[in-house]
Amino acid sequence: MASIFRSELMAYAQLFLQADSAYACIRELGELGKIEFMDLNPTVSAFQRKFVNEVRRCDEMERKLRKNQPICS
16 A cells, blocks of 8 residues: 555656647556656746647637536536
8 A cells, every 4th residue: 555654666758649649648658646747848938839729729618618607507
């Protein structure tokens, strides 16, 4: 059983995933709760990353949903 008070044996690994399957793979690893991610590009700002367009699309959709919520209720 895992303990927060004692160090446990860990392994450092680097994953190379195809863009099409990356989301599903990362989701599965995250659901296990036994993984930690490291930022290999700490000098790159949030607005210079590859996923910025997807985040903007999500923000825009969230804005539209909030705007239409009173209409649907």
